[in-house]
Amino acid sequence: MKTMIKTVAAAALATLALGAQAQAAFPGDKPITIVVPFSAGGPTDRVARDLAEAMRKPLGGVSIVVDNAAGAGGSIGANKVAKSAADGHTLLLHHIGMATMPGLYRKLPFSVENDFEYLGMVNDVPMTLIGKPSLPANNFKELTAWIGQNKGQINLANAGIGAASHLCGLLFQNALQTQMTTVPYKGTGPAMTDLIGGQVDLMCDQTTNTTSQIEGKKVKAFAVTTSKRLTTPALKDLPTMQEAGVKNFEVTIWHGLYAPKGTPADVTKKLNDALKVALKDPDFIKKQEGLGAVVVSDKRVEQAEHKKFVAAEIAKWSPIIKAAGVYAD
Template structure:
């Protein structure tokens, strides 16, 4: 009888021990808690829109909430520095655009290496841009606008989301093509810049369709051209700069998901799968289309494809930035 009681006690202890370990093991399965998505730009801008759409969709796939944390400043380098220093456990990721490729040329004392300090997850979308003006600008056509810019030169003002951001790069390219130097006004993100464009505080802005499409349609700002080589179905009346005398002009803001270097493969695989699922999400596709963009093809939403893109873009933009002598320091 004693032996039996001891056996039962030992069996009960073993089961209790196993039961005690089970919840701990389950908690280690990624993801077991909320994920923070760092966005190195102010709320209300185009990349904010893209980030929130992707975060919401990825949340459903991962089964955990993905919270967007805006952290603008210094052309996005403040937020990306924070991401680079975060633990590589999948609970802190980030979304950033073309400015990831321009940062090395823009900042002499960059606190991270864009090619070595991040794990790529995949591209999201390549957002076209539009050349716009304040509503009060009394110019109706693109040829007239370009002639006005050439005549007025540094009397013309333009707003941008910060040195080295997509909106800034677009205007640099336009100035290069026209052979002029305009007066730039920098902001901590495109959201605040758009507010001042709506208020007529400066003349021009080159910004992503995710931020300008509705404003143009509602007549709150004027749209003159798109910066890619094909017209956009969502803004069919706008010509391309390429077909309007600026041959070869082609600028878009590619967006991507990043993580700190050293992500475990199983965690990376889950994030890549969640990203791919979000790019097939009907809600995301519909919303992107309404804003003049679309998800990248499936083969571009991979770590390898994103790293290849970054490796191509870094030297390309370094040349342009060097030509203008622009620094964000």
């Protein structure tokens, strides 16, 4: 009997040891996938690819790939990660949509607050109001006059219901007390293509996606959505919405990193540690600043603070979405 007990105990210890070795070896040789719930070429995709490069070294040089799973305002990609193996090899990079999905969707196949491990915030991204290159207006005053003269005929592009561009567009219409025809796309990339081509008139989108287009004079820029002017060379001359006469209009988009619920604590710590290293990487910071984004350096880089912040954002945006009467099935 004693021999049997010793054998069982030895087997149990061996299993625990193997499990500990497997966890200690994370990430090992298996690639890590960062799921972006929007199409390639969009602002969140750009952040993800820069972050993947910056996190590779602190994670031992492991391969980190980006997987675009676009659709349904980011909920398809988020659900994909929520249902993935909780081993740290499948992550989600999402923006403010994590806080707006609970208000936008009557029924989600996952819980934003309960089905993810929060790994830390990445950046804060201002937004810009831009127009097609052939638009007759050249400044915000001329733009509002043009909007007033063309009521019911203006097309406002966005990256889909729940996307940052959609939320900004809602607030913009509300601020001007006007209605525009919103044109949803499967991501900001195709929306930007049609804006440049003149198929749509306006779009409000993140600086990570608009800065290079503004710099290249492929679109017209009218204002930024921050409380203060930006210092990025291509954007420094743009007025804030407040300066342009739109009161209390401030929208900043943020990005955070997530893992499936149940991912072991030592694995999430390794990921959080790697994220902190990446956020101090001079090359990553330079790339983000060049796009008008600000890399997070406050307490939101901590897992618990990240989760607390998103909960506060859910409480902030849900009543706004409800008041606008916008819902997605």
